[in-house]
Amino acid sequence: MIDFRSVSKKYGRHNGLSNISFSLEQGKIYGLLGPNGSGKSTALKLIAGLVSPTSGQVIVKGKEANRKAAADVIYLTEVDIFYPSFKIKDMIDYYDSQFQDFSVIKARELLDFMNLEEDRKIKNLSKGNRGRLKLVLALSRQASVLLLDEPFSGLDPMVRDSIVKGLLSYIDFEKQTVIIATHEIDEIEPLLDDVIALSDGEFLGMFNVEELREKEGLSIIEWMRRTFKE
Amino acid sequence: MGEEFQASKPIYMQIVDRISQQIIRKELSPGDKLPSVRDMAVHAGVNPNTIQRTYQELERMEVVMSKRGQGTFVTQDEEILLMLKTNMQNEIFASFVSNLKELGLSNKEMINGLEKYLREENK
Numbered sequence: 001m002i003d004f005r006s007v008s009k010k011y012g013r014h015n016g017l018s019n020i021s022f023s024l025e026q027g028k029i030y031g032l033l034g035p036n037g038s039g040k041s042t043a044l045k046l047i048a049g050l051v052s053p054t055s056g057q058v059i060v061k062g063k064e065a066n067r068k069a070a071a072d073v074i075y076l077t078e079v080d081i082f083y084p085s086f087k088i089k090d091m092i093d094y095y096d097s098q099f100q101d102f103s104v105i106k107a108r109e110l111l112d113f114m115n116l117e118e119d120r121k122i123k124n125l126s127k128g129n130r131g132r133l134k135l136v137l138a139l140s141r142q143a144s145v146l147l148l149d150e151p152f153s154g155l156d157p158m159v160r161d162s163i164v165k166g167l168l169s170y171i172d173f174e175k176q177t178v179i180i181a182t183h184e185i186d187e188i189e190p191l192l193d194d195v196i197a198l199s200d201g202e203f204l205g206m207f208n209v210e211e212l213r214e215k216e217g218l219s220i221i222e223w224m225r226r227t228f229k230e
Numbered sequence: 231m232g233e234e235f236q237a238s239k240p241i242y243m244q245i246v247d248r249i250s251q252q253i254i255r256k257e258l259s260p261g262d263k264l265p266s267v268r269d270m271a272v273h274a275g276v277n278p279n280t281i282q283r284t285y286q287e288l289e290r291m292e293v294v295m296s297k298r299g300q301g302t303f304v305t306q307d308e309e310i311l312l313m314l315k316t317n318m319q320n321e322i323f324a325s326f327v328s329n330l331k332e333l334g335l336s337n338k339e340m341i342n343g344l345e346k347y348l349r350e351e352n353k
Contacts, residue, residue, distance in 0.1 A: 029277055161275070168272045190241050190276035210240045210280065219237035 001026040001177050002047060002145065007056035009042050016042040020203045022196055027173050029191055032181040033224065034198035040181035043198070044147045047179070048075040060145065073145040076138045078153060080130055082122045088133060089118035095137050107140035110170060114162060128159035135163055139170040146171070146178045153184065160187055167191065189220050197224065241276055242283040249288060253304055254315045260306040264294060
C-alpha cells in the first residue's frame with residue numbers, strides 16, 4: 001500500500017529523514033511516533049506528495065508519490081485550513097466542489113455525530129470544534145489514505161474522545177489506511193494496529209502494539225520512555 | 231477514551247476478561263447477542279482488529295458462538311458458563327494466595343485472616 005524505500009530528505013544541510021525503509025498494509029491504523037522534530041511531518045508530506053525525497057522512493061498504491069497521485073490521499077495538517085468568514089455549510093459546499101470523492105451525505109451524518117450545527121460561523125467555533133470540523137471534512141472523503149498530523153494537539157479529553165470515536169465509526173477499514181502522527185501516544189494506543197517510531201530523522205523500529213505487550217509486557221509509551229532514555 | 235488498559239497485558243485479553251465478568255455477573259445472559267465488532271470498538275475506543283481478536287478468543291473458549299450472518303452470541307451451555315466462573319475465581323485466588331505467601335502467611339493464617347476480614351467488612 002505505502003512503501004518507503006531507503007528514503008532520505010534533506011532541508012539544506014539539515015537531515016529531515018535519513019535512509020528510512022518501511023512498508024504499510026491496507027486497512028490498518030498506524031501510529032507515527034516520535035518527539036517534535038523527529039521527522040513525522042516530513043514522512044506524511046512525502047506520502048502526500050507535498051515534498052519529494054532527496055534520495056530513495058516513496059511508493060503509494062504502486063506509484064511514486066507526487067501531487068497528482070495525491071488525489072487519493074487526505075492530509076490533515078496541524079494548522080487550520082478554514083476561511084474564517086465561512087459558515088460550516090459553506091465549507092462543506094467548498095469541499096464538495098473541490099474533491100470528487102467528497103460525500104455531502106456523509107458530511108451531514110458526521111456533523112450530527114460531532115454535534116456541530118451547519119449554520120455556525122467558523123470564526124466563532126472553539127478550538128475543539130474546529131478540530132472536530134477538520135475531522136468531519138477529512139472523513140467525508142473516500143480517499144484510500146488518511147494522514148492525520150497531531151490531530152489531538154491542544155484539545156481537551158472530551159474532544160479527543162469524540163475524535164477517536166469519530167475515526168472508529170467512520171473509517172472504511174476495507175479500503176482506507178490511516179496514519180496518525182503524534183507525540184501524545186497514551187490515549188490513542190488502543191486505536192493503533194502498528195507503530196513506527198522515529199527519532200532525529202532515524203527509523204527506530206516498527207511493531208505491533210499487541211505483540212509488544214504480549215512479548216515484552218510493555219505499552220508503547222513505556223517502550224518509548226526506555227528507548228529515549230538510552 | 232472511557233476505559234483504561236494495563237500495559238502488561240494485551241488489550242484484546244483485557245476485553246476478554248471484561249466481557250467474561252459481564253457474563254458471570256449476568257449483565258450478559260446466555261443467548262444474548264454481543265455488539266457488532268465495530269460498535270464494540272467504538273464503545274471501548276479500540277481498534278476493530280483488537281475486538282476481532284477478542285471475539286475469536288471468546289469463541290475459542292466456547293463462551294460465545296458466532297452464527298454466520300447473524301452475529302456473536304453468549305453460549306447457553308451452563309457447564310461452560312460454570313467453568314468460566316470457576317476459572318476466573320481460581321485466577322483471582324492464585325494471585326491472592328501467591329501475594330500472601332510472599333508475606334510468609336501459612337494456609338491456616340490466610341483462611342483465618344480472610345474470615346476475619348469478611349466479618350469486619352460485613353459489619
